[in-house]
Amino acid sequence: MKTQQTHTPPLSKTDIDERSRKNKQDSDEGELHSVNPVDRTIVGKTELTAPDPAVELFERAREAQRGWMRQPVERRVRKSRMLFHELLDWREELLELLVDETGKNGLEARWELWKTCEECQDIFSKAGDELGAQRQGRWWTPGRSAQCSWQPRGVVVVVASGFDPLQTTIAPALAALIAGNAVIVVADQRAPLVVQSLTNIATAAEVPEHLWSGLVGGQKMVDALADRADAIVSYGPPAMTRRLARRQGERMIPVLGRWTTRDVMIVLNDADIERAARAAVSGACGGAGRRRRALRRIYVQDSVVAPFVDAVVEEIGTLRKGRNGRDDPMYVGPLFDREELETMERLVDEASEAGARLVAGGRARPRCRGLFFEPTVLTGVEESMGIWQDDSPGPVVAIAPVQAPAEAVRRTRDGKRYGSVSIFTKNREVARNLSHSLGSPVVGINELVCDVPASSPPVRGALDGPRDPVGADRLRHLSRRVLQVENRWSALPNVLETHQPRRMEKTLDKALALVHRRGWVQKTVDAIMPGR
Numbered sequence: 001m002k003t004q005q006t007h008t009p010p011l012s013k014t015d016i017d018e019r020s021r022k023n024k025q026d027s028d029e030g031e032l033h034s035v036n037p038v039d040r041t042i043v044g045k046t047e048l049t050a051p052d053p054a055v056e057l058f059e060r061a062r063e064a065q066r067g068w069m070r071q072p073v074e075r076r077v078r079k080s081r082m083l084f085h086e087l088l089d090w091r092e093e094l095l096e097l098l099v100d101e102t103g104k105n106g107l108e109a110r111w112e113l114w115k116t117c118e119e120c121q122d123i124f125s126k127a128g129d130e131l132g133a134q135r136q137g138r139w140w141t142p143g144r145s146a147q148c149s150w151q152p153r154g155v156v157v158v159v160a161s162g163f164d165p166l167q168t169t170i171a172p173a174l175a176a177l178i179a180g181n182a183v184i185v186v187a188d189q190r191a192p193l194v195v196q197s198l199t200n201i202a203t204a205a206e207v208p209e210h211l212w213s214g215l216v217g218g219q220k221m222v223d224a225l226a227d228r229a230d231a232i233v234s235y236g237p238p239a240m241t242r243r244l245a246r247r248q249g250e251r252m253i254p255v256l257g258r259w260t261t262r263d264v265m266i267v268l269n270d271a272d273i274e275r276a277a278r279a280a281v282s283g284a285c286g287g288a289g290r291r292r293r294a295l296r297r298i299y300v301q302d303s304v305v306a307p308f309v310d311a312v313v314e315e316i317g318t319l320r321k322g323r324n325g326r327d328d329p330m331y332v333g334p335l336f337d338r339e340e341l342e343t344m345e346r347l348v349d350e351a352s353e354a355g356a357r358l359v360a361g362g363r364a365r366p367r368c369r370g371l372f373f374e375p376t377v378l379t380g381v382e383e384s385m386g387i388w389q390d391d392s393p394g395p396v397v398a399i400a401p402v403q404a405p406a407e408a409v410r411r412t413r414d415g416k417r418y419g420s421v422s423i424f425t426k427n428r429e430v431a432r433n434l435s436h437s438l439g440s441p442v443v444g445i446n447e448l449v450c451d452v453p454a455s456s457p458p459v460r461g462a463l464d465g466p467r468d469p470v471g472a473d474r475l476r477h478l479s480r481r482v483l484q485v486e487n488r489w490s491a492l493p494n495v496l497e498t499h500q501p502r503r504m505e506k507t508l509d510k511a512l513a514l515v516h517r518r519g520w521v522q523k524t525v526d527a528i529m530p531g532r
Helices: 016-028 051-070 074-089 091-102 107-129 169-177 193-204 221-225 240-249 271-289 302-317 340-352 405-415 428-438 473-479 499-516 520-528
Strands: 033-037 042-047 134-136 144-152 156-158 180-187 212-216 231-234 255-257 262-267 294-301 357-360 375-377 398-404 422-423 443-445 479-487
Touching: 016 107, 016 443, 042 074, 042 091, 042 193, 042 302, 051 156, 051 375, 074 091, 074 169, 074 193, 091 107, 091 193, 107 169, 107 473, 156 169, 156 221, 156 240, 169 180, 169 193, 169 473, 180 221, 193 212, 221 240, 221 422, 231 240, 231 262, 240 255, 262 271, 262 405, 262 443, 271 294, 271 302, 271 398, 294 302, 294 405, 302 357, 302 499, 340 357, 340 375, 405 428, 405 499, 422 428, 428 443, 443 499, 473 479
Parallel strands: 156 180, 156 231, 180 212, 231 255, 262 294, 262 422, 294 398, 375 398, 422 443
Antiparallel strands: 033 042, 134 144, 144 479, 357 375
């Protein structure tokens, strides 16, 4: 097995717009070129899949899943672990391809692989407990028993991210396989080669044919697969995830993934300004703002706005940017295409015209061959501005002053569609009280929440949009809960089966009185635990 082609010559006599036109033409002809956004060299090319062949592949995946689901969980875990180690054997080639195709630097690429390993190990270690059968019952229901088990859903469609293709492919795919499902991974058209290489490795490993498939296609192909899928994990653009959730709502199938990239930071007047500034720049500018968890909204109390802005500008001045991530490490990487550059310039201009103050950056980086946008600092930003409303990524630190913590909480909740919240203050008690008022599923205290630890307790019920499970929490989300109720013998007959309803009423009255008696039972408790 070989990974996809890399390091082909640069596009000679071709600017960014011409490269985009060529890619569109190749897409119409069934081919797609992957281009390094750092220096605009062609990394490789791949074939596009039309909707009809994708549907045929989906049916073959369903047939493979029927045989795979019959294997016990322990065997599925063992085979998935072997596949994971096979993927790690190719880590050097995968990391090199990841840097070339996405424009990441070497550190970000290795950090993504490390987080992938952490999440997969959590899945492997807890699979037996998460998918094992559980017997349920109460002492007042003698003769009745209930057993809860977890069954595969069928075929899971995974839409990979264009910036984190390793983590958004390997972790959900292995969790789906362990749960007994087949997997079809749809690559982002801007970064397809990593996903194709992972598929090639899985095909060469001891994985049943068609159990793991990788495709590259347009929106029509994604819709054709989603309409037949039994579960969807989407890490594509947030707008795509929202559309898939609305489209599949009638079928009542789970749509997991990242609903929004708008994380929030709140900086109070007693915070460590330098530490908060470093966290703000890291969350907003790291990876050019293309991370799944990108910091978008920053609320700062009035009394510390000026020193905070100065610290942010100073921190941005230390960043390396505009060079190839493999040869000369950079912090602020490129955007994907010319359209994103133009969108970011338009959003910054609109914010400036609407009253925001541009402190630094705000345009495409001059004298730079790649698709780089200068790290930008805006102050006086309002929730109605497009820089806070649109999903387009970019390295922008957008700051809004607030008079009190309560105003920051109100404006965060009114802004809606926000993800995690990071609070910076030396008063931890105040931070804990604010976290309860925010209602966010993930809150960091003096810590930038860029990712959720894989071993953390499951987040049940996000504030808005689909759930984004992590680690072993993926297993049950990609399974169906089956409850088996058995009646062996019954001290109390079923209400629907009784022929003596009046007698049944009296029996239930006595049972309720016995269970909830307030007489001698309460006196005994008071004697054992006085003052309770």
